Amino acid sequence: MVSRVIPVDPFDLVIFGGTGDLARRKILPGLFRRFCSGQMPEEARITGAARSEMDDDAYRALVGEAIREFGGPRACDHGTLEAFLERVGYEQVDAMGEGGWSALKARMRPGCVRAFYFSVAPSLFGALAERLKGFGLADDDSRVVVEKPFGKDLASARALNLTLAQHFDETQIYRIDHYLGKETVQNLMAVRFGNVLFEPLWNAQFVDHIQITVAETVDVSGRGGYYDQSGAMRDMVQNHLMQLLCLIAMEPPARFEPDAVRDEKLKVIRALDPVDHHHIVRGQYAPDDNQPGYRAHVEDPRSRTESFVAMRCHISNWRWAGTPFYLRTGKMLRARTSEIAVVFKDAPHSIFGADAGRHRNVLAIRLQPNEGMTLDVTIKEPGPGGMRLVDVPLDMSFAEALGPEAEEVPDAYERLIMDVIRGNQTLFMRGDEVEAAWAWTDPIIEGWQTRGDVPKPYDAHSSGPEDALMLMHRDGRKWREIRT
Incomplete structure (x- = not known):
C-alpha cells in the first residue's frame, strides 16, 4: 500500500507563542515531519512570534533543538533539518502593544495562504485578533487557529466567540482539539x-x-x-x-x-x-x-x-x-x-x-x-x-x-x-x-x-x-x- 501525500498551497504561518512549550513539543516538530514527507511546498514560510528578544538565527537554533528532541528519528537526516530551518524566521511582537507588528507584516507575502496560530493564553486572543486586522496582516482569506481552553464556562466561551467574531468570520476560525x-x-x-x-x-x-x-x-x-x-x-x-x-x-x-x-x-x-x-x-x-x-x-x-x-x-x-x-x-x-x-x-x-x-x-x-x-x-x-x-x-x-x-x-x-x-x-x-x-x-x-x-x-x-x-x-x- 502506497500512501499519497498531497502538497498544500504555499503559506505563511505565524505561531504566536512560538517559543512556548506547545510550539516546541508539538507544532514545530509536526511541521518538520510534514516537510520531511514532501507535503510542505518550497515556498512555505514559518515565523515564530513572541515577547523574547532574538533574531532569526537564534530562533532557528531553538527550533532545531526542539526538533532534535521531539521530532522523531528523521530529525537529522541528510541535511533535512537545515533545509527546513531555512524556511523559519522570528519577530519580537508585543501582543498588547504596537511593537513588532509592522516588521511582522513585512514578512507576509502576497499570493500565499496566511495562517495565524494562537499558541497563547485565551486572554490574548482578542488583542492578537485586533492587531492582525488593525495592522493589515490578516485579510478575508486568512485563518486563525485557537487552542483550548476555549473559555472556562459558557459565559467566557461566548465572550471569546464574540471577540473573535468582531475581527474574523466563523469560516476563518479553527478551534483545535488534537483528539x-x-x-x-x-x-x-x-x-x-x-x-x-x-x-x-x-x-x-x-x-x-x-x-x-x-x-x-x-x-x-x-x-x-x-x-x-x-x-x-x-x-x-x-x-x-x-x-x-x-x-x-x-x-x-x-x-x-x-x-x-x-x-x-x-x-x-x-x-x-x-x-x-x-x-x-x-x-x-x-x-x-x-x-x-x-x-x-x-x-x-x-x-x-x-x-x-x-x-x-x-x-x-x-x-x-x-x-x-x-x-x-x-x-x-x-x-x-x-x-x-x-x-x-x-x-x-x-x-x-x-x-x-x-x-x-x-x-x-x-x-x-x-x-x-x-x-x-x-x-x-x-x-x-x-x-x-x-x-x-x-x-x-x-x-x-x-x-x-x-x-x-x-x-x-x-x-x-x-x-x-x-x-x-x-x-x-x-x-x-x-x-x-x-x-x-x-x-x-x-x-x-x-x-x-x-x-x-x-x-x-x-x-x-x-x-x-x-x-x-x-x-x-x-x-x-x-x-x-
Whole structure:
C-alpha cells in the first residue's frame, strides 16, 4: 500500500507563542515531519512570534533543538533539518502593544495562504485578533487557529466567540482539539459510515452501552496552577470526551463536509440529558509512600478540584434512547490509554445452554497507545469436550495491518495544521458547538459547588475511586480494564 501525500498551497504561518512549550513539543516538530514527507511546498514560510528578544538565527537554533528532541528519528537526516530551518524566521511582537507588528507584516507575502496560530493564553486572543486586522496582516482569506481552553464556562466561551467574531468570520476560525486529528478517530467515521456491516447495528436496539475512557499516568506537577482552576471536567470532559461522544453517537451526515459533520455533532450535544449527581463520581489522587498526592502540586492544601471524573450519560433521541454512555478520565491511573468501546447486546437466545456462559461482541477503538481497533467475536474453543465458547479479538492494529507505513501516519497536530492550510474545518469545533458543550457542562460543575461535594480519594496507579466501579456495578456492568 502506497500512501499519497498531497502538497498544500504555499503559506505563511505565524505561531504566536512560538517559543512556548506547545510550539516546541508539538507544532514545530509536526511541521518538520510534514516537510520531511514532501507535503510542505518550497515556498512555505514559518515565523515564530513572541515577547523574547532574538533574531532569526537564534530562533532557528531553538527550533532545531526542539526538533532534535521531539521530532522523531528523521530529525537529522541528510541535511533535512537545515533545509527546513531555512524556511523559519522570528519577530519580537508585543501582543498588547504596537511593537513588532509592522516588521511582522513585512514578512507576509502576497499570493500565499496566511495562517495565524494562537499558541497563547485565551486572554490574548482578542488583542492578537485586533492587531492582525488593525495592522493589515490578516485579510478575508486568512485563518486563525485557537487552542483550548476555549473559555472556562459558557459565559467566557461566548465572550471569546464574540471577540473573535468582531475581527474574523466563523469560516476563518479553527478551534483545535488534537483528539479529532488522531487517525483512529477519523477511522471511526470510516468504520461507521463506510461499512454496511456496522451502521444497521449502531443504535439502541443492538448496543447495550458505550464506554469512553481517557486515562493518563501523569500527575499535575508543573501544571498545578492551571489544572486547579479547571479540573478534569473542564480540561478533558467538556472538550476531548465530548468530541468522542459526538462522533460515536451522531447521525450520518449528508456529506463529509465541515458544516454537515458539525451540524450532526451539535445535535448530539443538544440531545444530552442533564446528568443526575448520583450518576457522577469525582476523584482526586491521594499520596502514598512513593508519590505525593494531588494537593502537593497545587497552592490550595484543601483543594476540592477533581483529577478524575466518571459519569453515566443519556442521549434523548430515537437512535440512543435507553442506551447509557459511560465516560471516565483521570490523572495518575494504572496505564495511559484512550479507548472507545461499543458493547453490543447479548444474542436474543443462546442455543448452547447456560454452561456456555455470557458472551458479547465488543468493538474497541484504541486512540492511544498503539492506535487501532479490535472486534471481539465468539467462537468455539478448540479441542474436544463439547461446545465451549470463547471470545477472541479480530485485531485491526494499524502497525500490523499497514506495516511500516503505519509509522508514517501523521500525528494529530500535523494533520490538523495541514487542514488549516487547506481551509478544511471538518475536524475543528464550531462556535455554537463549543457553547452547547459548556451549556451542558456548567450545571454539573455548579452542582458540585452548591452542594460542597468533595472528590473521592483514590490510589495512584489504580483504576480510580471505588465509587466509579460501583457506578457500573449498580447497572450490572463493569468497566473495561485500563491497560496499555
